[in-house]
Each structure stands twice: as structure tokens, then as C-alpha cells.
Amino acid sequence: MKLIVVLLALGTAVSQAQSVANQIATEQHAAGNQQAVSVTNAQLDQWLRTWQSRLALSEWKVEVRMVRATDLNPDTLGHLKWNAADHTATIKVLNPLDYELPADQIPADIERTVVHELVHLQLSVLPRNGSKVTEEQVVNKLTEALLQLDHGDAYAAQMVEPAIPRVKRSSGSNQASRSK
Numbered sequence: 001m002k003l004i005v006v007l008l009a010l011g012t013a014v015s016q017a018q019s020v021a022n023q024i025a026t027e028q029h030a031a032g033n034q035q036a037v038s039v040t041n042a043q044l045d046q047w048l049r050t051w052q053s054r055l056a057l058s059e060w061k062v063e064v065r066m067v068r069a070t071d072l073n074p075d076t077l078g079h080l081k082w083n084a085a086d087h088t089a090t091i092k093v094l095n096p097l098d099y100e101l102p103a104d105q106i107p108a109d110i111e112r113t114v115v116h117e118l119v120h121l122q123l124s125v126l127p128r129n130g131s132k133v134t135e136e137q138v139v140n141k142l143t144e145a146l147l148q149l150d151h152g153d154a155y156a157a158q159m160v161e162p163a164i165p166r167v168k169r170s171s172g173s174n175q176a177s178r179s180k
Contacts, residue, residue, distance in 0.1 A: 038096045038106045041066065047114045048091070054146070055122050062121070064091040064114060069098040078113035080120050081175045091117045112158070116143045120176040139176075 048064045082089035
């Protein structure tokens with residue numbers, strides 16, 4: 001009986017030690033990884049409100065969320081899904097924890113993703129008989145032009161041409177994604 005009590009006590013102590021070790025490792029990772037706190041939900045909402053207003057999308061009810069890479073299509077930084085019938089849209093942006101950029105570049109890239117997806121939303125009224133590649137190139141150029149105007153000469157434009165854009169269209173509900 002004493003052996004069982006000793007084993008139970010030992011098991012509990014090991015379990016608690018592992019829990020404390022995991023908590024310390026998580027805190028050290030967060031402290032050493034500024035990406036974890038580089039963009040707040042408040043900042044994300046501010047970018048959404050600012051750019052939604054600038055792009056005259058006030059009739060749309062748009063929400064923006066930070067999501068993990070597993071919640072996005074592969075090789076994408078953001079995703080837009082909209083419903084034209086009820087003027088609702090959801091933008092998902094990649095969580096800073098999943099970025100491969102230096103921490104100081106992540107906020108600007110997330111803002112770029114928000115603007116990119118809102119430009120797609122602005123263009124959603126156009127007929128969809130053109131090239132998806134062309135649409136993505138136009139959205140990229142407009143996004144960069146808008147950010148250049150907003151941030152001035154210090155802004156470092158990123159003109160990345162998509163190899164395979166991830167733009168999906170279906171009746172009633174439409175989607176677009178910003179590729180890496």
C-alpha cells in the first residue's frame with residue numbers, strides 16, 4: 001500500500017513539474033518572440049475601420065480576425081469571404097506567430113493584407129469574366145499605391161506577382177486570398 005501511495009505522489013509531482021516546465025517554456029517563447037505581441041486585435045480593428053472608410057465600403061459589415069496558418073489556404077497570408085446579398089464580409093489574416101518575416105516587418109504586412117482584401121471587396125461588384133491572375137495583379141498594385149500614399153516616401157512597396165492566385169468564386173458567397 002505504501003508503494004502505491006509513493007508512486008501516486010511521485011506521479012503527481014512529475015506531472016506538476018512538467019506543467020510548470022511547459023508554462024515556463026511558453027513564457028520564454030513569448031518573451032523571446034516579439035511576434036506574439038506585434039499586432040493587437042485593437043490595431044487590426046483600427047486598420048479595418050480606417051481602410052474601410054477610405055475605400056468607401058461603409059455599407060459593408062466587415063469583421064477581421066487573426067487566425068493560425070492552419071485556418072488559411074496553404075501559402076496565403078489572408079483570406080476574404082463576402083456575401084454581396086447582405087453586404088457582409090470576413091477577413092482572416094495570418095497570426096504573427098506563424099509569420100516568417102522579422103517581427104518589425106509583420107505589422108506593415110498585416111496592414112497590407114487588410115488593405116489587399118478590402119480592395120478585393122471593392123472590386124467585387126465588377127463582372128467576373130476576366131483573368132484571376134490579372135485581378136490579383138491589379139489588386140496588388142492598387143494596394144501598394146494606397147499604402148504608398150498613406151505612408152509616404154518611407155514606405156517600402158512590395159510588388160509580388162502571384163504565381164497562382166487563390167481566388168475562389170461561387171454563387172452568393174465569394175472569396176479571395178492574399179498569397180505569400
